[in-house]
Amino acid sequence: MGTKKLLPTSISTMTIFLCMFTHINAEEAFPFVDGTYPSEAEGPTAESSDMDELELNPGPPPRVVDVDDYRERADDDDHTEAFLQAWKEACNSSDYPSVLLVPEGKTYLLMPVSFNGPCRATTITATIRGTLEAPSNRSVWLDRDLQEWITFDNIDHLRVVGGGTINGNGHEWWINSCKTNQSMQCVSAGNLQALYFRRCNHLVVEGLQIIDSMQMHVVIAYSWRVLVSRLLIAAPGWSPNTDGIHVSNSREVLISGCIISTGDDCISIVTGSMFVRATGIFCGPGHGISIGSLGANKSWAHVSDVLVEKATLVGTTNGVRIKTWQGGDGYAERITFQDISMHNVTNPVIIDQNYCDSKTPCHEQGSAVAINNIRYRNIRGTSSSKIAINFVCSNSVHCDGIVMQDVSLVGEGTYVSCSYMNARVVELGYNFPYCRAEM
Numbered sequence: 001m002g003t004k005k006l007l008p009t010s011i012s013t014m015t016i017f018l019c020m021f022t023h024i025n026a027e028e029a030f031p032f033v034d035g036t037y038p039s040e041a042e043g044p045t046a047e048s049s050d051m052d053e054l055e056l057n058p059g060p061p062p063r064v065v066d067v068d069d070y071r072e073r074a075d076d077d078d079h080t081e082a083f084l085q086a087w088k089e090a091c092n093s094s095d096y097p098s099v100l101l102v103p104e105g106k107t108y109l110l111m112p113v114s115f116n117g118p119c120r121a122t123t124i125t126a127t128i129r130g131t132l133e134a135p136s137n138r139s140v141w142l143d144r145d146l147q148e149w150i151t152f153d154n155i156d157h158l159r160v161v162g163g164g165t166i167n168g169n170g171h172e173w174w175i176n177s178c179k180t181n182q183s184m185q186c187v188s189a190g191n192l193q194a195l196y197f198r199r200c201n202h203l204v205v206e207g208l209q210i211i212d213s214m215q216m217h218v219v220i221a222y223s224w225r226v227l228v229s230r231l232l233i234a235a236p237g238w239s240p241n242t243d244g245i246h247v248s249n250s251r252e253v254l255i256s257g258c259i260i261s262t263g264d265d266c267i268s269i270v271t272g273s274m275f276v277r278a279t280g281i282f283c284g285p286g287h288g289i290s291i292g293s294l295g296a297n298k299s300w301a302h303v304s305d306v307l308v309e310k311a312t313l314v315g316t317t318n319g320v321r322i323k324t325w326q327g328g329d330g331y332a333e334r335i336t337f338q339d340i341s342m343h344n345v346t347n348p349v350i351i352d353q354n355y356c357d358s359k360t361p362c363h364e365q366g367s368a369v370a371i372n373n374i375r376y377r378n379i380r381g382t383s384s385s386k387i388a389i390n391f392v393c394s395n396s397v398h399c400d401g402i403v404m405q406d407v408s409l410v411g412e413g414t415y416v417s418c419s420y421m422n423a424r425v426v427e428l429g430y431n432f433p434y435c436r437a438e439m
């Protein structure tokens with residue numbers, strides 16, 4: 001930051017990260033970590049000295065760029081070009097903060113579009129008050145082999161806020177998926193993403209409704225210092241692959257106060273992600289909160305230092321899950337799930353090292369993504385299946401250092417048990433069902 005003015009955005013983001021890493025007991029938040037950062041990352045301690053130098057002078061008012069001022073004709077039904085022109089202006093017209101305004105009470109149709117940096121503006125706030133809508137015609141993507149709808153790429157200090165709605169109009173995708181209709185061809189290997197943030201450092205995404213995505217709703221990739229908060233994410237429980245928030249290759253990500261109801265994972269955290277915290281999450285329907293899947297196609301994967309806390313899961317197929325494919329390599333470690341309430345969840349606590357989301361069966365392999373130092377603490381509620389706790393670990397690489405502390409799960413009218421293979425489990429406090437420590 002140096003002598004540059006610190007802007008209100010960075011102050012709030014920074015405060016959150018300071019809270020995240022210093023006000024909570026680092027030992028508790030990230031067990032097995034002594035609270036220090038890897039030396040290559042500039043941790044909050046590196047920035048905390050800047051706090052003393054804060055200039056609270058608000059500076060010049062931000063430049064406000066209204067997308068409506070860039071519409072050629074009021075009756076145009078495709079607004080993509082207007083948004084791109086407005087973005088150019090907000091991004092590069094000055095060295096000051098700028099605001100890209102999407103006015104309230106209107107609906108804007110956007111084709112697949114990418115808002116790119118780097119920008120001259122010190123911060124950009126995209127204030128979305130109205131509704132952004134995607135075309136329902138799938139050929140818009142299929143013909144061009146595209147994977148994203150709205151992309152923000154390589155932008156520092158971006159905030160996307162405003163209380164508006166982002167509607168992916170995904171119905172055509174869901175009914176034509178090979179997962180909902182066996183006679184359909186599976187079209188793409190990757191997942192389509194409604195709102196895609198790539199290489200955005202110091203990013204805030206806050207207070208929006210994101211609904212009916214074709215597939216994934218919000219994706220955070222290759223980004224650092226990210227706050228995702230107060231999002232309402234919704235798609236039908238039967239819609240395939242509609243993950244809520246997907247984090248990949250990103251560090252220091254805080255997801256807070258989100259309500260997520262979709263047809264796939266509410267939150268999924270995949271390879272390259274470190275220091276991720278999710279707090280105050282409501283999830284259901286959906287597939288729960290997942291680390292993974294990791295290690296598909298014999299890939300190397302690494303996820304570490306994840307804290308999932310204060311979550312409520314209702315009627316989901318999984319509660320808190322770690323899933324890895326056979327044949328992969330790498331590790332998932334120092335992951336804590338705590339203060340979680342489950343209501344009628346099918347697999348409340350699950351580690352699946354034999355994950356196989358493929359039409360053809362997965363054969364036994366000689367390697368696996370290692371799973372170490374996983375802590376479950378104060379997890380309570382009900383299971384709709386008999387196996388409330390299920391650790392399916394690999395024959396080749398056993399799960400190590402699983403700690404259960406005050407985990408109490410009962411059946412919806414049935415007696416529940418813990419099932420485990422190839423796992424070393426340590427029990428602390430009062431746990432039910434009980435998993436006997438073994439290897």
Ligand SMILES: *[C@@H]1O[C@H](CO)[C@@H](O)[C@H](O)[C@H]1NC(C)=O
Pocket residue numbers: 087088091092116117118119120
């Ligand atoms: C803004 O300016 C930078 C540097 O000149 C350039 O790389 C970038 O493409 C510009 N962005 C837009 C949206 O015009």
Ligand SMILES: *[C@@H]1O[C@H](CO)[C@@H](O)[C@H](O)[C@H]1NC(C)=O
Pocket residue numbers: 137138139140
């Ligand atoms: C979708 O777009 C394709 C080509 O862009 C067009 O041929 C087709 O008629 C459109 N379908 C619908 C339902 O509008």
Ligand SMILES: *[C@@H]1O[C@H](CO)[C@@H](O)[C@H](O)[C@H]1NC(C)=O
Pocket residue numbers: 175181182183184
């Ligand atoms: C599945 O797709 C086929 C066309 O490929 C269609 O005829 C059929 O009605 C679809 N089934 C359902 C349940 O939507």
Ligand SMILES: *[C@@H]1O[C@H](CO)[C@@H](O)[C@H](O)[C@H]1NC(C)=O
Pocket residue numbers: 189296297
């Ligand atoms: C694995 O690779 C195959 C062939 O390249 C591809 O079809 C499949 O989608 C990949 N699976 C995953 C989960 O990436």
Ligand SMILES: *[C@@H]1O[C@H](CO)[C@@H](O)[C@H](O)[C@H]1NC(C)=O
Pocket residue numbers: 315344346384412
């Ligand atoms: C619990 O979940 C099961 C299956 O997920 C469902 O069939 C059942 O109706 C649910 N029970 C309640 C009380 O919601």
